[in-house]
Amino acid sequence: MAGVWIIAEQRDGEFRKITYEVASAAKKVADELGAEVTAVVLGSGMQDACAELGKYGVAKVLYADDAALATYTTDGYTNAAAALIKDGAPDVVLFGASTQGKDLGGRLAARLDTGIAVDCTALAVEGGKMVATRPIYAGKVYADVIINGSPQIASLRPNVFDVVESGGEAAVEAVSADAGEIKAAVAEVQASEEGKIDLTEATVIVSGGRGMKEADNFALLEELAGKLNAAVGASRSAVDAGWRSHTDQVGQTGKVVTPNLYIACGISGAIQHLAGMGSSKVIVAINKDPDAPIHTKADYCVISDLFDVVPELTKEI
Ligand SMILES: Cc1cc2nc3c(=O)[nH]c(=O)nc-3n(C[C@H](O)[C@H](O)[C@H](O)COP(=O)(O)OP(=O)(O)OC[C@H]3O[C@@H](n4cnc5c(N)ncnc54)[C@H](O)[C@@H]3O)c2cc1C
Known part of the structure; x- marks a missing residue:
């Protein structure tokens, strides 16, 4: 059994929360397969951070330290990750269905000539194969997907899988992975305002x-x-x-979010909006129309004028 691999996601040399979620989910799959979790880390100057992935169930880290991989690029990460995966031949490869993961996933699966299940919300193992559950038809139906190709690749929806601390330090092995020719590079990064919480990582969202x-x-x-x-x-x-701004949009053509609490204010609940927030753990809808579709999805329906309710709620909190 060659094992379960994850592709860690980092920004500015720090792992993103999704990396810990994916590592924790990978550990569960690996345990059921009788395998170990290996993390591929592509970046620069991250030697010390790598060992910490052990805390989340990673047994081994393959760390490619290369200035060309410090910032994500589609070409660089596909070239480097595909080369390592071809070499190590894992059975399963997992990463986040983040902006980066969505960009990388299709390209990587095509390069490896295998299938991919994207935006998965649950993973299981049956008969030695990973079964990935993912939404289709804008979240109206959930499909259980088994990928016949090898490796089985899946991207995991952020904020759905719990972060579980289950281990100590991971063994870190320095590897070389050629970023190859990078045809499209990042020209400029426009960071959101200081202190602004990333929608896809937020545990509470007011929309x-x-x-x-x-x-x-x-x-x-x-x-x-x-x-x-x-x-x-x-x-x-x-x-x-x-x-x-468009970066704030939640939904089918915006961001998919899974906070613990989603408060929808003056939102009707069109299917395209529900596709982005329907798997939030608790949904509160503040809408004066009792027939608004959002109420069919909400755990708490406040059928009232938001301009009365929201200030009152803020005052109470
Ligand atoms: C291909 C495609 C992709 C799309 N992608 C997305 C997407 O990613 N995200 C998305 O959101 N939509 C998306 N849409 C649009 C979607 O179909 C809806 O048009 C949109 O979500 C409606 O936005 P809304 O609920 O804010 O507005 P409306 O549908 O107009 O609803 C406004 C709501 O506010 C309530 N309201 C008004 N005043 C008050 C008040 N004072 N107090 C309380 N309640 C009040 C009303 O009762 C109403 O229910 C997409 C559509 C298409 C065709």
Whole structure:
């Protein structure tokens, strides 16, 4: 059994939370397969950080230290990861269905001539094969997918898999992995405002839709979000109206989020919006229309005017 590999995700030399989620999920799959977890780390100056992955169940880290891999590029990461995977021949390769993972996944699967299950929300093992559960038809149906090719590749939806501390230090092996020709490089990184919480990593999200009426009214949501240490999201209508940036959009053509708490304010709950937040653990809908579809998905329905409820809620908190 060649084992379960993960491709770690780092930014500026620090692992992202999704890496720990993927490592923890990989450990469970590996235990059921009677295998070990190996992490591929592509980056620069991360030697010390690598061993820490052991805490999350990683037995071994293959660390390719290369300035060309310090920042993610589609070509560099595909070339380097594909070469290592061809060499090590793992049975399973897992990584996050983050922006990076979504970019890398298809390219990597094509390069390795195998299949990929994207945006998975559960993993199991049956008959020595990984079974990946993933949403289809904008989340209306969940499909159990078995990939016949090798390795079986799956990307995991952020914030769905628990981070589990199960080990100590991982053995770190320095490897060389050629980034090859990088045809498209990152020209500039425009970081979001200091202190702004990334929607895909937020545990609480307060979102606003067309019911917010105008851009300035989002200050109400910012205030509530400040009290809850939450990120502020938006429906596509709010984004199309120019009230919020596209990076705030939640949904099928925006971000897929899975916070512990999602508070939808003045959002009707169109299928394309639900596709992005439907797997949130607790959903609160504040909408004055009792027939709004969001109420069929919400755990708590506040059928009232958001301009009365939100300030009151902020005051209470
Ligand atoms: C291909 C495609 C992709 C799409 N992708 C996305 C996507 O990624 N994300 C997304 O969100 N949408 C997406 N959409 C658009 C989607 O279909 C809806 O049009 C959109 O989600 C509606 O946004 P909304 O709920 O803010 O607005 P509306 O549907 O207009 O709903 C506004 C809601 O606010 C309530 N309201 C109004 N005033 C108040 C008040 N004072 N207090 C309380 N409630 C109030 C109303 O009762 C209403 O339910 C997509 C559509 C297509 C075709």
